[in-house]
Amino acid sequence: MGAYFSEIFRGLQSLATGLGITFKEFFKPVVTVPYPYETIKMSDRFRGHIELVENEEGKPKCVACGMCQRACPSGCISLASKSVEYEVEVKGEMKTKKKKVLTKYNLNFTTCSLCGQCVESCNFGAITFSKEYNLASSRKEDFHFDLLNRLKERNS
Amino acid sequence: MSGPIHIQPGETFTLNVGPQHPATHGVLRVKMEMDGEYIVKAETVLGYIHRMHELMGENRTYPQVLPNLSRLDYLGALGYTHGHVLAVERAAGIEVPERAEYIRAITVELNRVASHLFWFGAFVMDLGGFTPLMYAIEDREYILDMLEAVTGSRLTYCYYRFGGLYNDIDDEFIDRARAFIPRMRKSLKKYDALVTGNIIFRKRLEGIGPISAEMCRKYGATGPVARGAGINFDVRKNEPYSVYPEFDFDVPVYDECDSLARYKVRMDEMEQSLRIIEQGLDKLPDGPIMPKKKPKLIKPPAGDYYQAVETARGSFGIRIVSDGTKNAYRFKLRSPTYSNMSLFDEACEGMMIMDALAMMGSLDLVIPEIDR
Numbered sequence: 001m002g003a004y005f006s007e008i009f010r011g012l013q014s015l016a017t018g019l020g021i022t023f024k025e026f027f028k029p030v031v032t033v034p035y036p037y038e039t040i041k042m043s044d045r046f047r048g049h050i051e052l053v054e055n056e057e058g059k060p061k062c063v064a065c066g067m068c069q070r071a072c073p074s075g076c077i078s079l080a081s082k083s084v085e086y087e088v089e090v091k092g093e094m095k096t097k098k099k100k101v102l103t104k105y106n107l108n109f110t111t112c113s114l115c116g117q118c119v120e121s122c123n124f125g126a127i128t129f130s131k132e133y134n135l136a137s138s139r140k141e142d143f144h145f146d147l148l149n150r151l152k153e154r155n156s
Numbered sequence: 157m158s159g160p161i162h163i164q165p166g167e168t169f170t171l172n173v174g175p176q177h178p179a180t181h182g183v184l185r186v187k188m189e190m191d192g193e194y195i196v197k198a199e200t201v202l203g204y205i206h207r208m209h210e211l212m213g214e215n216r217t218y219p220q221v222l223p224n225l226s227r228l229d230y231l232g233a234l235g236y237t238h239g240h241v242l243a244v245e246r247a248a249g250i251e252v253p254e255r256a257e258y259i260r261a262i263t264v265e266l267n268r269v270a271s272h273l274f275w276f277g278a279f280v281m282d283l284g285g286f287t288p289l290m291y292a293i294e295d296r297e298y299i300l301d302m303l304e305a306v307t308g309s310r311l312t313y314c315y316y317r318f319g320g321l322y323n324d325i326d327d328e329f330i331d332r333a334r335a336f337i338p339r340m341r342k343s344l345k346k347y348d349a350l351v352t353g354n355i356i357f358r359k360r361l362e363g364i365g366p367i368s369a370e371m372c373r374k375y376g377a378t379g380p381v382a383r384g385a386g387i388n389f390d391v392r393k394n395e396p397y398s399v400y401p402e403f404d405f406d407v408p409v410y411d412e413c414d415s416l417a418r419y420k421v422r423m424d425e426m427e428q429s430l431r432i433i434e435q436g437l438d439k440l441p442d443g444p445i446m447p448k449k450k451p452k453l454i455k456p457p458a459g460d461y462y463q464a465v466e467t468a469r470g471s472f473g474i475r476i477v478s479d480g481t482k483n484a485y486r487f488k489l490r491s492p493t494y495s496n497m498s499l500f501d502e503a504c505e506g507m508m509i510m511d512a513l514a515m516m517g518s519l520d521l522v523i524p525e526i527d528r
């Protein structure tokens with residue numbers, strides 16, 4: 001009989017301890033952010049979808065070597081290039097040389113796993129992660145990004 | 157037919173728990189044959205979220221499989237990626253700089269704490285207490301922010317590389333990790349007072365859901381489930397890998413075999429993880445995080461390789477059979493939750509359904525990891 005009552009007593013005591021803790025928590029500062037009125041800044045290394053990096057002239061740094069395309073596990077990068085002729089001065093003479101210029105750089109973000117192997121494989125530092133995280137849509141096509149276009153829009 | 161269905165005494169009925177049920181924390185289905193509130197027979201049905209990770213591991217080159225491993229277990233992903241990189245490094249004979257191994261151990265342990273914290277919250281919520289989940293998530297958020305700052309992601313990390321890491325940690329991370337340890341110790345005390353002593357909580361778990369050591373051996377259960385049944389087995393101690401032999405930590409073992417024992421194992425493990433993180437931060441050597449000669453093309457010599465690691469849920473094994481090409485010939489994943497869950501059918505026979513669900517919570521199931 002005594003054990004019965006002492007168990008009830010100890011049980012009530014344990015409940016009171018719990019209530020005491022939750023009561024104390026009432027007066028702690030708020031830790032949540034009222035999104036979307038307030039947003040938090042993403043950390044420097046946050047991995048959003050990839051983005052092309054521009055050189056000083058505002059052109060993409062990419063030389064269209066295709067390394068990133070080959071490294072990607074999910075095949076979400078597709079790029080195209082054309083070769084253009086340009087003139088350089090070599091030892092006082094004008095010579096024509098050829099180089100590849102990027103004409104298309106598409107990212108299919110629906111299958112991207114943000115693994116970072118494209119960024120890692122690029123020897124020219126031509127791609128980086130964006131800080132984009134507010135992506136939501138009910139249409140698949142909204143996640144097929146034309147990165148070349150995005151770069152142009154950023155510059156204009 | 158209309159009107160209520162009357163069940164005659166002695167007649168059983170079938171109850172489907174899941175595949176969409178909050179108590180199973182994922183798409184697991186349990187077909188239960190019930191006699192009133194008692195379970196006569198239970199059968200777990202798997203395969204609702206099978207994604208063929210093993211086959212993908214055979215079709216892709218070794219580095220391309222890296223992101224897959226973190227999709228197995230979204231709560232403790234780093235432990236799984238750690239196992240994968242260790243296995244491939246063993247196969248291809250890649251040396252890992254010491255600093256990289258230390259950082260791996262620190263981040264894995266942080267992830268383990270995060271995983272156990274979430275389990276703690278979800279488990280108490282299964283039993284009807286909502287508030288502890290909020291406290292646990294607040295602490296977990298601190299870890300996720302910290303990991304996000306170094307790895308770039310919050311859940312499905314792809315941070316480890318063959319031979320080292322994607323990028324180095326900075327002083328900010330070290331400071332935050334140091335500040336986190338006392339904070340977490342304080343929180344653990346709070347959880348102890350709030351939950352462990354709670355009379356309702358104890359009544360729901362003490363002596364309920366027995367899983368004996370014998371049953372653990374029969375089904376191959378590992379991790380906190382086995383340690384809650386008195387089996388002193390932890391891959392970090394029994395088959396040391398990485399830099400774990402350098403750390404001084406204990407393996408909590410309880411032999412009550414009930415749900416409460418499994419709860420206690422995990423709560424104590426968090427403290428042990430904190431100890432490892434503390435020592436890791438103290439001992440962290442300087443140096444590179446990638447070997448001097450970055451491995452370019454990974455082609456392990458033909459052979460059979462196996463590596464086991466201790467993840468938050470138990471022993472995770474990965475077997476790679478290589479035929480000398482750049483794809484694995486066989487890529488087998490031995491996931492701990494699969495074995496831990498398979499004993500559920502036998503263990504819950506004759507139990508009340510509410511107790512069985514409490515026991516299921518104490519197994520810490522993560523379904524994508526069962527189905528891979």
Ligand code: SF4
Binds near residue numbers: 122125
């Ligand atoms: S982004 Fe880099 S790796 Fe990809 S095609 Fe351009 S230069 Fe090559």
Ligand code: SF4
Binds near residue numbers: 071116
């Ligand atoms: S992050 Fe990974 S999956 Fe995404 S585009 Fe780059 S290589 Fe492909």
